Amino acid sequence: MLRISRLTDYGTMILVHLAGPRVGLCSASDVAAGTHLALPTVQKLLKKLAKAGLISSVRGADGGYRLTRAPAEITAAEILNVLEGPVAITDCSAEMRQCELEPICQVGSAWQKINRAIRSAMEDIRLSDLRRPPREFVLQDLWQSPVANPYSRSS
Amino acid sequence: MLRISRLTDYGTMILVHLAGPRVGLCSASDVAAGTHLALPTVQKLLKKLAKAGLISSVRGADGGYRLTRAPAEITAAEILNVLEGPVAITDCSAEMRQCELEPICQVGSAWQKINRAIRSAMEDIRLSDLRRPPREFVLQDLWQSPVANPYSRSS
DNA sequence: CTGAAATTGGACTAGAATGGTCCTATTTAA
DNA sequence: TTAAATAGGACCATTCTAGTCCAATTTCAG
Numbered sequence: 001m002l003r004i005s006r007l008t009d010y011g012t013m014i015l016v017h018l019a020g021p022r023v024g025l026c027s028a029s030d031v032a033a034g035t036h037l038a039l040p041t042v043q044k045l046l047k048k049l050a051k052a053g054l055i056s057s058v059r060g061a062d063g064g065y066r067l068t069r070a071p072a073e074i075t076a077a078e079i080l081n082v083l084e085g086p087v088a089i090t091d092c093s094a095e096m097r098q099c100e101l102e103p104i105c106q107v108g109s110a111w112q113k114i115n116r117a118i119r120s121a122m123e124d125i126r127l128s129d130l131r132r133p134p135r136e137f138v139l140q141d142l143w144q145s146p147v148a149n150p151y152s153r154s155s
Numbered sequence: 156m157l158r159i160s161r162l163t164d165y166g167t168m169i170l171v172h173l174a175g176p177r178v179g180l181c182s183a184s185d186v187a188a189g190t191h192l193a194l195p196t197v198q199k200l201l202k203k204l205a206k207a208g209l210i211s212s213v214r215g216a217d218g219g220y221r222l223t224r225a226p227a228e229i230t231a232a233e234i235l236n237v238l239e240g241p242v243a244i245t246d247c248s249a250e251m252r253q254c255e256l257e258p259i260c261q262v263g264s265a266w267q268k269i270n271r272a273i274r275s276a277m278e279d280i281r282l283s284d285l286r287r288p289p290r291e292f293v294l295q296d297l298w299q300s301p302v303a304n305p306y307s308r309s310s
Numbered sequence: 311c312t313g314a315a316a317t318t319g320g321a322c323t324a325g326a327a328t329g330g331t332c333c334t335a336t337t338t339a340a
Numbered sequence: 341t342t343a344a345a346t347a348g349g350a351c352c353a354t355t356c357t358a359g360t361c362c363a364a365t366t367t368c369a370g
Contacts, residue, residue, distance in 0.1 A: 002159060002235060002242045002273070005357070027316065040360050047318065060367025061315040076269065080157060087157045114231060117276030118157070122269055160328070182345065195331050202347065215338025216344040 008083040010037055011045045015079060016130050018055060019071035025064035045083075052082040071128035077119055079127065087119050163238040165192055166200045170234060171285050173210060174226035180219035200238075207237040226283035232274055234282065242274050 017034045018026060028046055032039040046065050050057045054074065055065045067074070080087060172189045173181060183201055187194040201220050205212045209229065210220045222229070235242060 002157070002239055004157060007358070010358095029316095038359070041358075043317085044359080050317085051319095057317060058367090059317045059365075062368060063316045063366080065317090084157055114277055114280060117279075118273050121272030121276065124272075125269060162329070184345090193330075196329080198346085199330085205346085206348095212346060213338090214336075214346045216342095217339060218337080218345045220346090 004080065004084055007041075007045065008080065010035075010041060011049060011083040012079055012130060013037065014042060014045055015049070015054065015067070015074070015127055018065065018067050019127050019131060023066075025058060025062075025066050027064040030064065049082065054078070054082055071131070072126050074127040075123045076125040076127075076130070077122035080122060087115060087122075159235065159239055162196075162200065163235065165190075165196060166204060166238040167234055167285065168192065169197060169200055170204070170209070170222070170229070170282055173220065173222050174282050174286060178221075180213060180217075180221050182219040185219070204237065209233070209237055226286070227281050229282040230278045231280040231282075231285070232277035235277060242270060242277075 013035050014031055014037070017023070017031055020034075026034075028043045029039060031037075031046065032042040035042065046055070046057075049055045050065060053068060056068045057063065057065050077087070168190045169186055169192070172178070172186055175189075181189075183198045184194060186192075186201065187197040190197065201210070201212075204210045205220060208223060211223045212218065212220050232242070
């Protein structure tokens with residue numbers, strides 16, 4: 001169905017939480033409470049995000065996590081890349097080598113083309129755009145057809 | 156990894172084959188031979204494509220399949236839709252109802268935005284664009300005896 | 311020094327999804 | 341009537357995913 005995994009969605013929620021207005025150093029428990037996700041899952045994802053350098057960690061008592069960059073400096077493409085792996089529509093487009101079917105397969109490089117389109121769409125969206133607007137606003141805005149979101153950066 | 160399934164890739168290869176220059180009614184065996192995919196897999200996919208109306212079928216001896224429309228009239232979005240299901244980055248964006256986390260989840264409608272970007276990128280690409288430019292020596296290969304297919308297990 | 315609160319790194323498992331095959335019924339040309 | 345096709349599923353092995361848990365390490369506070 002061409003979808004991201006649930007963990008990627010969770011990871012994004014976590015990043016959004018860490019990008020919150022007055023959030024400093026957050027422990028895993030803080031994040032779990034803030035996002036309503038299960039603690040073990042949050043721990044796992046925080047480790048992954050830290051390893052990838054999107055967030056930094058402080059160990060020991062009173063430790064926690066925080067973003068390494070401002071929310072406006074982090075693109076959706078980056079987030080997907082970390083949580084989901086590189087965007088690669090097909091096996092063929094994933095690897096640098098050409099697949100063994102290459103002399104046979106009649107499908108050209110269009111998948112790559114689609115790939116790039118997706119990637120560039122996601123590079124236009126920042127973590128700061130992912131924060132949902134205040135509640136009243138959402139209620140009237142959420143189910144509209146392809147109209148620009150007033151809160152997004154590049155519209 | 157945000158990728159389409161292998162079957163979707165195969166299905167696209169099949170459509171590309173049916174969109175070939177002087178291809179009329181093709182039996183499943185013809186398609187299997189032309190694409191070097193395993194016959195049962197091809198049969199399964201042809202049935203699916205026929206059911207979705209992308210191709211039409213003729214039953215009985217000398218039956219087969221053919222495209223219902225010209226290759227330039229079929230978009231990649233449509234193909235993905237049939238083979239992979241609707242493009243829906245997250246569960247939230249898949250269904251018309253709002254998810255239960257809606258009052259809690261801070262992630263806004265940006266996934267929908269990414270969704271639309273992907274969809275529109277794919278509506279700009281037609282089946283006719285997916286055909287790779289003809290290469291004489293390659294086309295000859297298509298009529299040779301089946302070559303070991305790295306994707307299929309038996310025979 | 312000791313204990314509590316954290317992160318780190320990985321192992322483990324149940325369940326779902328995927329890819330692939332096969333079987334039976336039906337249709338149609340020769 | 342027979343052979344060559346499609347139609348519609350059933351079935352299974354394997355992989356992937358989501359979620360949990362454990363043992364080790366680090367650090368702050370008394």
